[in-house]
Amino acid sequence: MVALADLCVFVRNAAAMDQANQAKLNSAGVIDDIICTIKSAAQYDVTYAEAADCAALAGQSLSNIVTGNEALRYMLVEKELCSNSNLPSETVYWHLLASTSNKAVIAGLVLILNSLKGDPGLAKIFCSSQAGQALAAVIGERFGESEDDEAEEKTLLYTILSILIESGCLELVLTDELEPKVCGFLDALAAYCNNNADPAVYNRVATSDLLQTIHAILTSCSAALSRIFQGSSEAEPIGSDDSVDMQSIMTVHHALGSTISIIGSITTDMAPTLVDRVSKG
Numbered sequence: 001m002v003a004l005a006d007l008c009v010f011v012r013n014a015a016a017m018d019q020a021n022q023a024k025l026n027s028a029g030v031i032d033d034i035i036c037t038i039k040s041a042a043q044y045d046v047t048y049a050e051a052a053d054c055a056a057l058a059g060q061s062l063s064n065i066v067t068g069n070e071a072l073r074y075m076l077v078e079k080e081l082c083s084n085s086n087l088p089s090e091t092v093y094w095h096l097l098a099s100t101s102n103k104a105v106i107a108g109l110v111l112i113l114n115s116l117k118g119d120p121g122l123a124k125i126f127c128s129s130q131a132g133q134a135l136a137a138v139i140g141e142r143f144g145e146s147e148d149d150e151a152e153e154k155t156l157l158y159t160i161l162s163i164l165i166e167s168g169c170l171e172l173v174l175t176d177e178l179e180p181k182v183c184g185f186l187d188a189l190a191a192y193c194n195n196n197a198d199p200a201v202y203n204r205v206a207t208s209d210l211l212q213t214i215h216a217i218l219t220s221c222s223a224a225l226s227r228i229f230q231g232s233s234e235a236e237p238i239g240s241d242d243s244v245d246m247q248s249i250m251t252v253h254h255a256l257g258s259t260i261s262i263i264g265s266i267t268t269d270m271a272p273t274l275v276d277r278v279s280k281g
Contacts, residue, residue: 059107144184
């Protein structure tokens with residue numbers, strides 16, 4: 001496993017922003033070999049530290065091979081995400097994100113980032129496929145649960161979600177279901193609106209399908225709060241068997257806070273006609 005990891009380092013360095021070497025590695029079948037290495041090593045990352053390191057290095061190698069090479073990026077994304085036989089858990093991305101090794105997780109996030117950035121078409125494939133939607137759910141949930149804003153993982157998660165926002169693909173994965181992944185998506189959108197204090201950004205969000213989903217989320221929050229504090233027909237104590245559990249209450253609170261933050265941002269310096277549209281949902 002150590003020798004295999006050393007080989008991955010060699011491939012990683014050889015492929016870095018060198019399209020000639022990237023093409024040679026692909027024609028030699030190295031991409032398929034690396035994918036097999038990642039999937040095999042990830043199975044043993046709990047038992048062997050060397051396996052976790054190998055998976056991470058293999059992920060870095062694969063990332064370097066496809067970075068800056070549009071043809072190889074499309075090939076990888078379509079092969080891993082669009083194959084009818086590929087379940088989400090069978091993709092190379094999933095194997096890295098599911099690893100117990102932080103290095104492997106970071107390598108997986110960098111691989112996703114380098115697979116998608118700069119091309120809205122790739123982001124659309126990612127968010128339209130079953131496997132990609134499952135990966136997006138993991139990314140959203142991890143972002144919503146992360147409390148360390150300075151952590152490398154959270155920065156990568158935010159960057160990936162920003163790509164989905166900018167490419168107009170977040171609405172393909174954002175639903176009105178009050179789940180942790182939705183809270184993460186909302187957190188990212190709130191941060192994006194706050195970090196990009198530009199009326200053009202606000203207008204784009206306000207005139208997209210995202211606005212309808214945000215309105216639906218507010219409706220879901222209202223309905224959930226009604227169930228929590230009033231019950232379906234008569235007032236019930238929050239500790240009763242039919243009441244929503246504390247985790248659900250926290251999820252509603254989380255979603256509501258992020259949604260209000262988004263609305264507050266996009267209505268700043270917005271044209272009156274768009275403010276009216278936002279207020280009406």
